[in-house]
Amino acid sequence: MSFPHSQSPSIAARSIGARVPRGDDPRLLTGRGQYLADIVLPGELHACFVRSSAAHARITRVTTDEARALDGVVAVWTGEDAAKFCEGIVGELEVEGCFATTMPLLARDIVRYVGEPVAVVVAESRYVAEDGCDLVDVDYEPLEPVLHPRSALEGGPSANEELPDNVALRGGKVLGDVEGAFNDAARVIEATFHSGRLSAGPMETRGVIASYDWTSRRLRLWTGSQMPHYIKYCLTAYLGFPENECEVLTPDTGGGFGQKAHIFPEEMLLPLLARELDRPVKWVEDRRENLMTATHAHEQFIDIAYAFDSDARATGVRIRATGDGGAYHQPPWSMGVEPWCTAMVTPTGVYDIPAADLTYEAAATNKTPIGAYRGVGYMAGTLVRECLMDDAARAFKLSPFDIRRRSVVREFPWTNPQGIVYDEGSWLQTIDELERMVDYPAFLERQAALRAEGRFIGLGLSVFVESSGESTAMGKAHDLGGIYHDTATVKMEPNGSVTVTIGLTTQGQGHRTTMAQVVADSLGVPLEAITVRAAESTTYGWGSGTVGSRGAVIAGGAVLRASNVIRTKLVALAASMLEADPADIDLVDGAAVVLGVPGSSVSIIDLATAVYFDQSAWPADFDPTLEATLAYDPARPIFSNGGHAMIVEVAPETGFVTVEKVFSVEDCGTVINPDIVEGQIRGGVVQGIGAALLERLVYDDSGQLVTTTLLDYHMPSMDFSPPFEIHHLETPSSHTPGGIKGMGESGLIAAPAAVLNAVNDALSHTGTVLHDIPITPEQVLRALRG
Amino acid sequence: MKSPVFAYAAPNTVAEACSLLADDEDAKLLAGGQSLVPLLALRLAAPTTLVDLRLVPALTGITHDQGVLRLGAMTTHRSIERSPLVQDVAPAIAEAAALIAHPQVRTRGTIGGAVAHADAAAEWPAVLLAMDGHVEVTGTGGSRSISAGDLFMGPFMTSLEPDEVITSVSLPIDGREIWVDEHQRRHGDYGLSILAMTYQLSDGLITDVRLAVAGATGSVTRAPEAEAALEGRAPADSNDAITALAAELSYTSDIHGSADYRRDITTTLFQRALRAAGERSGQA
Structure with missing residues (x-):
């Protein structure tokens, strides 16, 4: 089915793509926010x-x-x-x-x-x-408290008598000839992972x-x-x-991150x-x-195995993801979304793996309910997939880049065994680009030289594909329910200024800036003339939520559709005033211009004034409403992709892990504002470093939470924020406004795997391979000491 | 996280402070508040009266006289870190101050407050023990001096009488080498292990060594067996001392590290201290 609110007008990128400073910054950074x-x-x-x-x-x-x-x-x-x-x-x-x-x-x-x-x-x-x-x-x-999800699912006391067997979620699918893949495998690489219990920890x-x-x-x-x-x-x-x-x-x-x-x-x-x-x-x-x-997040126990043929190509995957769900489903995301997505969506990732045996389950336990946190369902799944890829690289004696190239999808559109269609992507290019950025041969030389001095560095790779722009189509593609759409209102006033209201709330993502850039390119007005208001009140508009990396795509689509209504009127009026064909009118640099006729133009301000005050300028049947509210919901699911490579050093004195540098490749289609995209990458990656090295909610044997202050729940601070080198690939979506894709979760989705892989590479001479996060200094020190 | 009700007094003299303490056995001194105020907010402490020392002028100031560095009890960590006098006569003390938490905390937290609080994972108690420092205290009955060894009785416990106020901290500056070092997971965290050591170096040999450990142990503690094993040895000849330090202390376990881990990283701190001693001995 296709609906009008899935059609997005075309737009010429002018302000889009520029590093426009965030309009909120002066107010928020000088303490003038009103929380x-x-x-x-x-x-x-x-x-x-x-x-x-x-x-x-x-x-x-x-x-x-x-x-x-x-x-x-x-x-x-x-x-x-x-x-x-x-x-x-x-x-x-x-x-x-x-x-x-x-x-x-x-x-x-x-x-x-x-x-x-x-x-x-x-x-x-x-x-x-x-x-x-x-x-x-x-x-x-x-x-009796129920504290261990896997034993809880085997019976015993109930955590919540509504779920007498503690089963809050259980299901799965077998797709393709999994048994054949594993029977014929040259190698099977497998492990059990524990992805620790996290708090999104918003500062407010x-x-x-x-x-x-x-x-x-x-x-x-x-x-x-x-x-x-x-x-x-x-x-x-x-x-x-x-x-x-x-x-x-x-x-x-002050931050939401899904919580x-x-x-x-x-x-x-x-x-x-x-x-x-x-x-x-x-x-x-x-x-x-x-x-x-407040909801906890991400904790899962995951068994996963990949079958590889003798060419080191992945031919099959088996996964069982078990969520430690807490005592209730927290609506609307529930304790189910983590293990469900980990099992049903992420095990294939960017790889052409024809056979998959997928099992998801969530146990009710006597802990705080699990909810959504940035990268929900994707982080743990990406962790286990990408970590096993590096394990496989070591087993096959291939570089982490080569092992991924053996299996990566190269042709689009691509339909994975789960039936999800990926219209486009730069999955192979991401791997190639990261290898170039890292300068892998030089890294290997430096690693060997430092090892001789008793210093241990490691390189970890993690590539991802992320569902973005959460939409009705995305839900359907994943056999999930959920109807989504957001509205935006665009209003032009007599002096040509524009007020935009979107259905999304904003927690620091810079929506007011990126949306202004979209409007500027649609209406040809300068950024200073545009004010964007987020959903400060439900009196205006409708929004399905700032979730699922959907802000830029969905609000962008709604803003563009609403702007286009105003644009059409301005063009009609300008055509009448300039005696030109509307098809020859463009709105650019504050004016309506006639293409091919230099000097023939009228300012947007004059047009707006004429709409309000000069009926004689109007064409026949002109409707002066310079305000439009329209909805948007993309027709098809949208996926962004990218990857991170990280270099870490482990300290032989303490087992502390320091991230020396992060190399990031991000492909979120057309980039509206590189500064904002890079900020999202940095913030998400640092959260991922926190998840991999520091953050851990700990329960004792009686079910008491031990980590109840930030002295005990360690979040990454500035000194955990490493230098970044960021490269943008741009594979525009064929059906979103301007080709933009969402990317708000990508950093956290893929960073923990890169950290874990880098640590395992640094420890590769010890024979120890770690599969749990957070990695504790103690585990590292024990590995180094043999 | 709001404190329970308490009365508040901000006297101008130590004598007034002492009598306020004597009048209310559940009164507590406020000397910067960087530990006490969070404890109040968490309702882990519920004093009836807070006696704030911030208006007592006699409690601040840094002097160096006759081989003693005297730090007024209300001197902030930040003042010590940035004091040209401290940087000149005992740079290791200025550097130790910089290990404490973050600048915001150091700007309000005081040495007297930290010493009286006697947190097992704090820097100053270890420094005092290793330097053989003293605190001058005043109570309603008069003044006295307490050596560091007699002051710290256990975690959050001191030999101060309920009506006594620490007025200053005295550290001997006598030519002995000073070394303070710490393993923190993130900059500003409480130390997983803190090690302070003072010693004489003569002819390449370590003598008169005093070694204190905090953070890794249940309370700040000397390591007498390691000290004895090091006495008269060259820094490179310290295997017995390293073994002794690992064996003699009772290391603590918590979610940030097991006792074994704390023992291991305390050993590495000790090795760093000995390497530094070796370098100093080479330069001498």
Whole structure:
């Protein structure tokens, strides 16, 4: 099926492709951002949550009398109070073999992870609210915690009785002659990997303010969400607030990375509290809560094996990906998306592997729910695929570039065994380009020379293909549900300036700049005349969320379609004023010009003024509406690709790993703004280095989270940010606006594999091969010491 | 992460501070707050009164007199790091200050606060032990001097009386070699292992060695067997001392490293110190 909102007009790139400075930077970098905590409403109350101290326990009693009696405490709610309004939020993944869970807004009867909200105290200040929390007494009768996903799937106690066998997700497919591939294999390369439990760790934690006016039934909800329209939908669906009186507002947001692309119990509770207490209620999460209770990410155990023929070509793959899902599905992404994508999408990657045996499963465990984090489903899958490629290179005594060239797809369009069609890509060129950038022979010489001095460097390679521009077509191509589209509004005013509103919220990605570049090229107006507003309020537009590397593609498409309506009117008016054929009019450098007739032009400002104030200039049947709102959803799935090569050094004294340099190749089609693309690469890669070397959420044997501060949960800081050399390949998409593709997740998707491979290369003389991330200094030191 | 209720006082004299401490047994001194304030926010500490020393002028200043470097208790790590006097008479001390956390923390955190806090993974206690430093303290009953060896009683424990205030830290500057080194995973992290060593070098031999370790052990500690094994040896002749250091200390395990790992990297810190001693001995 094809719909008009999938058609994107053509555009001539002028501003597109330029290194335009980010318009938000002066404001944000000088501390003038207005984040959620900066918003203070008159009469606001503060909420603080009593959170479960037990991983799994029956609640036998909750005593709130003392807290309620505390001066300054306005209300204390327990699970029973919340359940009067909402039984809970339902989560599942729309794939075969997924079983739904219902997450209560506040736990009733049973708690299922440490940090689960049990009660909420609302008080005149956050200080008093915390004092009140200390006075709430919860009696727990311990239940056995379920902490190991693979043993959980084999039976034993349940983590969540909605899933008695702990199976939250189980399914898979066998495609092609897998048995034949493995029977005939010259070599089988296999390993079991553990990809550690991560927090997206946005610098601004979550936060919510709810304000309700009973006279109008109007609810306003501020939340730093990546999916405000979805939140708004849930306010009506779960809580019954009238849709026409709900507004979700998104202030400046200090990072989301997928963590803020969920619906959380706190977001559903605060509107209820604000309504029942008739006061605005605010909750600003602290760091301990964020690490403990905002969704965790990425953790999986993965068995994977590749069959190779005697020419070192991969002929088959077997994978079993097991997610350690936590106690509930966190809507909308659920604990299923990680292992499902790892098993069903990533094992083939950029390689022509005809046979695949794919198994996905997610276990409910008594831990914080797993959710989306940048590169969701792709990071762990890319890690295991690319790491085994390097293992295979060592086994076949081939370079990491050569082993990949043996299997890489060279002809497009390409359909993989899963049935996903890739229209175009520079998969082989990526490998070639990285080899050139690294200067592989020179690296080998330096590695040997340093080894002789007792210094150990290694080179790691990782190449990827990434689904981008998350869309309805992308969902269908992957047998996933989900209908997506976003709108944009473009409005030109009498002096020729343009205001653009998009359906996406922005968390630092520079959408206001990139979208202005698209509009500038469509309407021929200078960037200074364009203001782009992200989805600061759901009053304007519709958006499916800032997720899945979709911002530039989807907002870009909607902006271009809406701009084109204005453009068509300006062209018609200019043609009438200049007595020319509309087909000969172009809008460029602030003017409408007649192609081939030098000197025949009219400024865009004069055109805009004429639309508003000079009816005599109008052509027949002219409609002066200089405002258009249109939707966009690409007709086909879009894939970007690229790769990273990293050089690391391991310290023989400590086992510390230092990334010396990162070489990145990125092909996201037409690049709107190289500075912004490179910023996304750097940020994502550094997050990937963090995932590979530092970050680890640790539970002890009783299910207590040990890493509850940033002293223990180590995130990469500036000194972990290595120098980069970045090369752009541009293989435009044949059907997106201007050929652009999304790339926001690519750095984190592929960087951990490059780090792991580089460390294994540095350790290659020891015989140790590591397959788990994060790599600990202790593992490295042990390898070096033999 | 908001602190519980507490009373706040900011006296102008040490005597006032002492009497405030004496009046309220759950009072706590605030001397920069870089450890205490996070503990308050996490509600791991709940003092009834905070006695802020920032307005006591007598507690700041750095002097060097008669072979003693005296650092007022409220001297910030950053001031020590950047002090031309310290850089001149004991550059290793300025460098040790720079190992502490990040500039923001060093700009508010103080040496007296850090010493009184006695964190097992902090730099100053190890430096004091290795240098045989002292703290001057004043209480309601008068003043006294406590040697580093008598001050540190265990993790977060000192021999200070509840009403006593550290007024200054004294470090002997007596020509002995000073070495302070640390393994941090990320710059500014608490040390996985911290090693401080002082010694005399004469005729290529190490004598009068004092060796202190923090970070890797449950509390800051001397290593007497390693010291004894090193006494009178050349830096290159130190295998016995290395073995002793690995054996005599009780290394800690946590998510950042096992006891075995901490033992291994403490050994490498010691080897670095000995290499440096060898180089100094070569230059002498």
